[in-house]
Amino acid sequence: MTTHHNTAAAGSQPVAAVSGVTVRYGATVALDDVSLAFPAGVTGLLGPNGAGKSTLLSLLSTARTPRSGTVALLGEQASGRARTERLRRRIGVLPQSFGFYPRFTVLEFTEYAAWLRKVPAAQRRERAVEALRLVQMDQHADRRMGALSGGMLRRVGIAQTMVNEPSLVLLDEPTVGLDPAQRVGFRSLIRQLGERCAVVMSTHLAEDVAHVCDRVAVLLAGTVRFTGTVAELCALPSRDASPDGAGDTEAEGTAVEVDGTAVEAGYLHLAGAEAAAI
Numbered sequence: 232m233t234t235h236h237n238t239a240a241a242g243s244q245p246v247a248a249v250s251g252v253t254v255r256y257g258a259t260v261a262l263d264d265v266s267l268a269f270p271a272g273v274t275g276l277l278g279p280n281g282a283g284k285s286t287l288l289s290l291l292s293t294a295r296t297p298r299s300g301t302v303a304l305l306g307e308q309a310s311g312r313a314r315t316e317r318l319r320r321r322i323g324v325l326p327q328s329f330g331f332y333p334r335f336t337v338l339e340f341t342e343y344a345a346w347l348r349k350v351p352a353a354q355r356r357e358r359a360v361e362a363l364r365l366v367q368m369d370q371h372a373d374r375r376m377g378a379l380s381g382g383m384l385r386r387v388g389i390a391q392t393m394v395n396e397p398s399l400v401l402l403d404e405p406t407v408g409l410d411p412a413q414r415v416g417f418r419s420l421i422r423q424l425g426e427r428c429a430v431v432m433s434t435h436l437a438e439d440v441a442h443v444c445d446r447v448a449v450l451l452a453g454t455v456r457f458t459g460t461v462a463e464l465c466a467l468p469s470r471d472a473s474p475d476g477a478g479d480t481e482a483e484g485t486a487v488e489v490d491g492t493a494v495e496a497g498y499l500h501l502a503g504a505e506a507a508a509i
């Protein structure tokens with residue numbers, strides 16, 4: 232299936248950027264001198280388990296500070312407690328799993344998220360209802376969180392990222408665990424979010440990237456192996472060719488079919504035998 236992408240996002244000013252960041256967990260180097268800029272639109276972080284995607288998202292969410300390197304968010308350096316707290320109010324985050332009280336209704340949970348994000352009391356209800364409408368969960372506002380299907384729960388997860396009208400939304404593996412039909416609906420929802428604010432989503436699924444993302448960064452073992460448009464990733468030579476061209480965009484300007492298989496081929500070219508074994 233061929234998809235069309237929002238090329239307007241390419242080349243715009245970055246909404247977020249990391250520069251020379253290194254993060255270690257004991258002896259494990261999760262990110263090794265990583266520099267990446269995230270423009271408007273939807274950027275995919277593509278990589279296998281353990282590549283460092285969640286760690287990178289935790290830097291962009293300000294949950295974690297790098298040992299070395301810098302993080303810039305919404306035009307400011309993300310350092311200093313007061314500034315970081317202020318920036319955090321303009322960011323929405325969907326972690327891989329999020330906690331909730333099962334007896335909360337969908338509306339109560341979403342209003343609670345607005346409270347956590349310091350949305351003024353007078354606006355919380357309205358923002359929560361609006362966010363639920365965006366994800367088509369407003370009809371289910373009175374249902375208990377504990378009674379929701381996986382797909383519905385994930386939609387509420389997206390709603391809670393939007394209650395503070397963020398400029399940047401971070402989604403950690405948002406399509407994992409969804410069935411194929413749910414995944415299709417969810418991808419179109421993420422594209423919608425990308426029209427309102429910059430979105431960075433991690434995934435290990437080439438299909439997600441093909442259907443959702445304007446740009447993609449491939450992470451492998453804590454290093455960036457590619458950044459560019461999805462079409463540029465697809466245009467990389469096949470795996471049999473010399474890997475020296477990784478990151479080159481020689482095929483820029485040529486017509487490239489963007490689909491899951493083509494993304495997978497570009498990804499495998501970068502990952503070589505390492506990814507082929509996944």
Ligand SMILES: Nc1ncnc2c1ncn2[C@@H]1O[C@H](COP(=O)(O)OP(=O)(O)OP(=O)(O)O)[C@@H](O)[C@H]1O
Pocket residue numbers: 256257259260261278279280281282283284285286287433
């Ligand atoms: N709290 C932690 N303590 C120790 N090691 C960690 C911790 N969190 C992550 N790591 C390690 O850091 C590396 C990067 O992990 P990270 O979770 O960022 O990768 P990922 O690409 O998001 O993978 P996944 O999809 O499995 O979450 C991995 O080797 C992982 O085992």
